[in-house]
Amino acid sequence: MSARNGHVTRQRSGSLQKTLQNIEDDPKHHIAGSLAPQTPPTSVPSSPRPKRLHELPSQGFLNDLVTMRWMRRPSSSFKLLVLPIILYINWALVAPQFNNPWARLLFPSNRLPDSAQGFRQYAKSYWDLAFVAYYIVVFSFVRQSMTIYVLKPLARHYGINKEAKLDRFAEQGYAVFYFSISTSLGIYTMYNYMPTWFYRTEYFWINYPHWQMPGTLKVYYLLQTAYWTQQFLVLVLKLEKPRSDYAELVAHHVVTLWLIFWSYLVNLTYIGNAVYMTMDVSDVFLALSKIFNYLRMEKTKTVAFAWFTCVWTYTRHYLNILILWSVWKEFDLIPYQNKVWERERGAWLAPWMKYQIFLPLFLLQLINLFWYFLIWRILLRAIFSSTLDDERSDDEDDEPQKKKKE
Structure with missing residues (x-):
């Protein structure tokens, strides 16, 4: 037992407890940071820090291409973005x-004849790689433009001046923007063009292979691929300051990209759309709770985090476990003649593929369960702990100094 600031606290024992405590007290953890107490906003900017690589003066467009700084420089990504548009218009004229x-x-390629319902249909194409590459550039431009010209000025307007918090505020603002759009597009696609509404899981397998895709589904799928690839590149190239849960996020992104690539390749876009939707909607509420936290809206952030917990429970666990159950139990709804590995027919689901589909989804569920455990610990601590604000700080810039004092 020890006394601190007039409060008696119990020393936790055991390496697991200590690890969990460190995670919960870490303001930079992508979930724990949602309720980490904030230092009051101030009109005084933080002390100058050395400029990061992407903040140094540009050495020229070609240098930005080689060093990948175009992902962090809107001026360079805009040049990459606008060039194909100019060439497209020039060719058309x-x-x-x-x-x-x-x-x-x-635009999506490899269009097929319209469906019986009258909507456009597409198939996969090697040109899809070019489409994804182009929209990685688009997302880089949009993300950095919003960060520099919209979100950071907005944060400063509300008294956030420390550089680390400005970065985090901008990240979460962009997350709200992107995941709100992707969730809406995913729901629109499933509702209007797919038999799987709402999580009628038997249609993941009935009439497989689903190599014909509604145009909206193909665009939705490829844009998601571009988004997650762009996020993965930012993460592994360390174009941003790494979080404390860097390894968890890398593992999450690797599994996500693995699922995206293989589900698209083997014509499992119906189940892919369902998984996307379960992931995206909860991220909107998580990002909102972080934004409210940075703005020191104490009650609002707790309410938002509670809503996030409910949405996460339903989407990332109930619906994802429903999808896992479907893989395990409904896989045999695939027509017998299509349970083969035949590229020419677009049929890739030989019987052993059942386990290939199940395992990555199960691993993703394990990661989500670990985070879910943290979510409940953090939420209950926020609701029932009256000393939370006295015992933790979210001053990310001061963290190294604190450690030195200890």
């Missing part, structure tokens, strides 16, 4: 009678 090769970067 000069040679409209020929197929425009630049259209493959801007």
Whole structure:
């Protein structure tokens, strides 16, 4: 037992308890930071810090390409972004009678005859890689433009001046923006164009292979691929300051990209759309709770985090376990003649693929369960602990100094 600030606290024992305590007290953890107490906003900016690589003066567009700084410089990503548009327009004006090769970067490719319901249909194409590459550039430009010109000025307006908090506020603002759009598009696609509404899991397998895709589904899938690839590159190239749960996030992104790639390749886009939706909607509420926390809206942040917990429970556990159950129990709804590995027919689900699908989804569920355990510890601590604000600080810039004093 020890006394601190007039409060008696019990020393926790055991390496696991200590690890969990460190995570809960870590303001930079991507979940724990949602309720970490904040130092009061101040009009005094934080002390100057050395400039990061992407903040140094540009050495030129070619140098930005080689060093990948274009992902952090809107001026360079804009040049990459606008060039195919100019070439597309130029081709359309000069040679409209020929197929425009630049259209493959801007729009989905490999269109098929319209469906019986009258909506556009597409199949996979190697040009999908070019589409994804182009929209990685688009997301880099949008993300950094919003960060520099919208979200950081907004944070400063509300008294946030420390650079670390400005970065985190901008990250969460962009997350609200992106996941709100992706969730809406995913729901729209499932409701209007797919038999799987609402999580009628038997249609993941009935009439497989689903190699024909509604145009909206193909765009939705490829944009998600571009988004997560861009996020993964930012993470592994350390273009941003790494979080304390860096390893967890890398593992999460690796599993996510693995699922995206293989589900698209083997014509499992119906189940892929369902998984996407379970992941995205909870991230909106998580990001909102972090924003309210940075703004020191104490009651609002707790309410938002409670809503986040409810949404997470339903989507990332109930619905994801429903999907796992479907993989395990409904896999045999695939027509017998299509339970083969035949590229020519677009049928890739030989019987052993059941385990290949189940395992990554199960690993993703284990990661989510670990985070879910933390979520409840953090939420209960926020609700029932009256000394929380006295015992923790979210002053990320002061963290190294605190450790030195200890």
